[in-house]
Amino acid sequence: MSEAPAAPPAVSADRARPDGIDLLLRPPAPRAGWRVLPARVVAMCAVELQKLRHDRTELYTRAVQPALWLLIFGQTFTRIKAIPTGGIPYVDYLAPGIIAQSAMFIAIFYGIQIIWERDAGVLNKLLVTPTPRSALITGKAFAAGVKALIQAVVVIVIAALLGVALTWNPLKLLGVAVVVVLGSAFFACLSMTIAGIVLSRDRLMGFGQAITMPLFFGSNALYPLSVMPGWLQAVSKANPLSYQVDALRGLLIGSPAHLALDFAVLVVAAALGITAASTLLGRLAR
Template identity: 50%
Template sequence: MKHLEIDARLKDWDSFSGSRRWRRRSPWQAIAEFLNKTLVITELEVRKLRHDPTDLIVRAVQPVLWLLIFGQVFTRIRGIPTNGLPYLDFMAAGILAQSVLFVSIFSGGMSLIWERDLGLAQKFLVSPTPRASIVLGKGLASGVRCLSQVFVIYTLSFVLGVQLNFGAIAMLGVLLIVFLGAACFSIFSIIVACIVKSREGFNGMGQLMTMPLFFASNAIYPIEIMPPWLQVISHINPLTYEVDALRGVMLSNGTSLYGYGFDAFILLSVLIVLTFVGGRLYRKVGI
């Protein structure tokens, strides 16, 4: 008889605790929990940067070379239409976007492959953290990582005489676009790393991702001078909208073809889609 009473109490407790769990997991609370776990992953990834910041210094060399050599040479060429902008001004926003692209592509996917080889990815897989939170957290951490590139490009552009907009709202607009763009391309590289799964294979895929994305955009020349087939690719390339937004807010005399709001909406939409896809593919890392 006592056994039946205990059994009944346990069943009541299970139903009660289950109802409590159901009430606790309201939609808003589920979203808050998702964001909290995402920020935990972000903080964990950013902490790695504090222990080894040399990667940011190395990554800053490439955009410096582009502005100092490529920009100085092409400034003397008058055949590239830039809507009245000096070519170095036109190019500065594109080089900032290029720097963000290269850092986010190689930091996102390569770090995932290292974690898989060290067994850390498998530990994330057995944790209760949603896969999408892991992927989004890594993407947001890449956004934080790329904010240093803004300082590098702004400093060099100012030295070279680029007409920059140092207004507070403009600076916040630049940081937001850099953050969204870095998160997008970092998650894109994570998706590729989930499929490739080897360091050698990803190194080759990294070049295959960065160069077409860079040259099929408006980073160093306007879309109008591209052949028609390349213009189609450029209009579906997220880097095009990142460059367009940066060109509108970063330069004191710059303009945005599509509008800052539309560019930010495109990048945010791409980020949401890639996060969903990356969350679905992340489980394959442990296979």
């Protein structure tokens, strides 16, 4: 007698289900930690930038100050030639410094927003989600960087209209964007770190006003290091804003710069700022 044909191998129920149904019945495996962090950072940054759709007043009002610096201060000191800039017209020398200044002024009061979120109960809701604290801080920091980029575009347009000899090399402009974002991320994290210490909007406003102008005038944004007294040169060399300005000058107007050192300092400063602000975020939410 001939043998009966062998039965086909059994197919498991899981393999028989279409993929779509399988996903409905069994959730996908969670992403690994290193894959979660970038996604959460991007999500937090997008949430911050959504606020610009409802109120763009901040962008318009903050564009006034850099315009005044270039139109009044830059034009006046170009005429009197009071500051040695190595043969570069002073308004050309000033434009990168004003880009850095406007970016810092946007970021340095970012801690006020996180205190407002604490008072409104938003921060506590964010902290109970699976999102790491470092992702919350990094998202906010880089959102400040994107806002600063908008200010940088305004300054560059004004500078171009004033005849400043800027580069239009796409790679150098990309470097400018990276420098602006890194510098803004550091100052935003510095603000949020101070917020985690003082815990009050009024105190933060006082600290912000107390450190903003020393950071600005204690850098090479307005004048070269060579004209500073010795003690101020030491302060300037410890000031991340000086490295941001140096990189912007080298990229935008082609003046001598230490780009490798500038980028290294800004990356390290941003990383330290994110670490400090993330550490103090829990204290802010108590």
